[in-house]
Amino acid sequence: MPTPIPVETFDAMSEAAQDEYWDELTTAMTGLVLPSVLAQRAAHQLTRLVDRNRLRPPGAKAIGSVSASFAVGKSTFVKDWAQAAYRDLLGPACADPRPTWNPEPGVTADWIPQLYLTLRAASKIRDVLASMLLTMGYPSEGLVRVTTTRVIHAFRQHGVRLLLIDDSHFLDVSNKDSRDMLDFLKYLNTELGELGGTMILVGADLHESPLYLDPQINSRLERLTLSAYPLATEDDRRTWQRFLKDAETVLLPYFDCAPAGIFSRQHAGYIWRRTQGYVGDTALLLTEALLAAFDDGSDTITTAHLDAVPLSARAMAGEAELRTVAPQPSRRRRVKVPVS
Structure with a gap:
């Protein structure tokens, strides 16, 4: 982010300087x-998991899983x-x-302490192996048993200690090969655990995946579920306002x-009504509304600025649904004591 310039200072700058700052902003x-x-x-929670696994004796370690519905921002968060x-x-x-x-x-070898893979639809064992090998600069051709050995050697050679598999819901565990895929993941976790490393699975609605139903994997899973900011209780409202307050600290300068x-x-x-608490939509809404208010010479951000920002189809549908919900009747008629 550029160094903030007060609005009054911006107004007094030359047009060239204004254009340069506006482009950066x-x-x-x-x-x-x-x-x-x-x-x-x-x-x-993720940092604690990685630290615990690093300090535990060699062998299979706890597996992290980060699950969320679509559009919550799980990949952005994990990255x-x-x-x-x-x-x-x-460090340096x-x-x-x-x-x-x-x-x-x-x-001397390249130091690759992390591998981050994003899977394609219906990914099989050979696809996962190929992604890892190509990421580390190795040829991906060969029989599965050969490429598996190559991957484990590369883990040791390059200091891999964290394996993140994004879009894990695309792992093919739906047919007769599913047992092989689950066993492969357990094998990866064991070999990575020998090095003090951690495997983290990231995906959409993983609680519905066969990954969570395998007894051995499930016994090692440390589940982390991300969600949008709810607004059902007073604690929810305070947490939402704290999020917006933190956003103000970043944006309002x-x-x-x-x-x-x-x-x-x-x-x-x-x-919240415009975004339903989804962080990505909220970030887009706040930044675009701020830029619009800055650009049109306003001295504040209005609901008109907020309304003018187009959001995702999900957010727009959610907002429309909230606007059509019938208002609750007054509770007064239920608590008012009749006068005798």
Whole structure:
């Protein structure tokens, strides 16, 4: 993100300087990931899992699973967490475009502490093996038993300690080969566990997957379910407002004429109705509304700015449904004591 410039200062800048800043700001806002209370809690759980597995004796370790319905932002969350963990692990070596390490005395190899795979539909064992080998720069051809051995050797050679398999709901466990796939995952977990590593499965609605029904996998699973921000209880409302307050801390320095609490107090309910608490839609709504208010010379962000932002089809359908829900009748008639 660019260094924030007060609105009054921006107004006094030259047109060239304004154009340069505006271009930087709009570009940065497009890729912005807002801090999320729920994501921070989930990140803490994943970090604890990885740390515990690293300290446990060699052998099969606990398997992490991150499940959520579509559009909640599970992949964005996991990638953001994994990138932070990668930077922490490499330290100064992170600046090296090709970090290396010494798996044994006298041997230097590329250091690849993480593998992040995104699966295709109906992925089979050979597809998973090929993805891992290609990611690490190895040929992917060969019989499954040969490529499996090649993968395990590469794990040891390159210091792989975290294997993330995204879109795990695409794993083919629906036919006669399903047992082989489940056994393959257990084998990967055992071999990775010998190195103190962790395997994390990421996917949509994994609670409905056969992965969760396998007794051996299920006995090692540490399940993490992500969701949109609900708004059913007072605690939910406070958590939602905290999320919006954190968003204000990031966003409002770029539009400092807006009043404090513009999102977390003034428009909190309105924003939730538009997004139903989905972080991705909320980030898009807040950033686009802020940019629109900045651009049209406003000194605050109004519901008109919020309404003008097109969101996902899911969000629009959810908003339409909320607007058509019949209002609840007054409780007064149920609690009012008749006068005798």
